């Protein structure tokens with residue numbers, strides 16, 4: 001079985017990007033040279049599963065910084081070839097979260113980093129997220145792309161810890177109660 005894990009930053013009002021996808025507000029705060037635990041987190045991850053929105057945002061930055069294989073879930077991209085410079089690093093797949101995780105399990109993966117707002121919402125609704133590290137940036141955006149959606153169920157969380165950084169970032173770790 002593959003477990004899903006979230007490591008993401010939001011504005012204090014819960015947005016992961018502006019409406020147009022911009023994360024300038026996040027990059028500004030990420031320049032303080034603080035260790036927010038990403039390297040430790042990614043060290044225990046076998047594969048990254050992201051949505052098309054996140055893939056396209058990363059591609060627009062012009063640099064591929066992932067050190068793990070990436071699976072992009074997308075009906076649109078699955079019709080296209082993976083760009084030659086990303087062959088062997090990225091795959092496009094038009095499958096449900098359940099089928100994607102089953103495929104990854106059959107390949108021997110254990111822990112997947114799930115990234116992208118809409119993708120995380122889908123995985124949460126399907127009970128496929130084990131835990132979430134959410135770093136809140138001290139800014140109110142007022143509008144944008146939300147981390148969480150309108151899941152009709154309550155999702156109970158166990159708070160595992162919170163730490164704050166001199167930059168003002170506040171990071172909390174939650175396990176999803178099954």
Ligand SMILES: NC(=O)c1ccc[n+]([C@@H]2O[C@H](COP(=O)([O-])OP(=O)(O)OC[C@H]3O[C@@H](n4cnc5c(N)ncnc54)[C@H](OP(=O)(O)O)[C@@H]3O)[C@@H](O)[C@H]2O)c1
Nearest residue numbers: 009017021051052053054057074075076116117118119122
């Ligand atoms: N703050 C942070 O830490 C952080 C982290 C990650 C991303 N971001 C930002 O967030 C934005 C991207 O997030 P997003 O919420 O807009 O998009 P997303 O979740 O990355 O991608 C959504 C797209 O994935 C595809 N998809 C395939 N299967 C899906 C499923 N089961 N559920 C939902 N979508 C599925 C759909 O595209 P198709 O129509 O092609 O199928 C859908 O439009 C970017 O601006 C990025 O920079 C911020």
